[in-house]
Amino acid sequence: MKAAELRTKTAHDLQQELLGLRKEQFNLRMQRGAGQLANPSRFKVVQKDIARIKTVLKEQAGSEATATE
Template identity: 50%
Template structure:
């Protein structure tokens, strides 16, 4: 998901997306611990997507305070 796609969504949609990605990250970590994880790069992309979403949400908060 790109930053442009993230900016087009509302805050409630972004919160739901974060929850979904956190669940996926948990499952990926569990698979890695068990030894069943095949695509290790997916963990990195999920973490980065969560960070992008949080960055956009912080930008919105700071923009509304000014």
């Protein structure tokens, strides 16, 4: 997932995507704890995607705040 793709989405869509990724992260953590994690690299990818979405949400919130001033 690229940041440019995320910037085209609405805040609501980004929140939904973030919720899905957090659920996936939780499931991956549970699998890792049980020793059943099939693809360990997926954990790092999910973490980075969460960070990208949070960054874009902050950017959008900042641009909305400056637009209203």
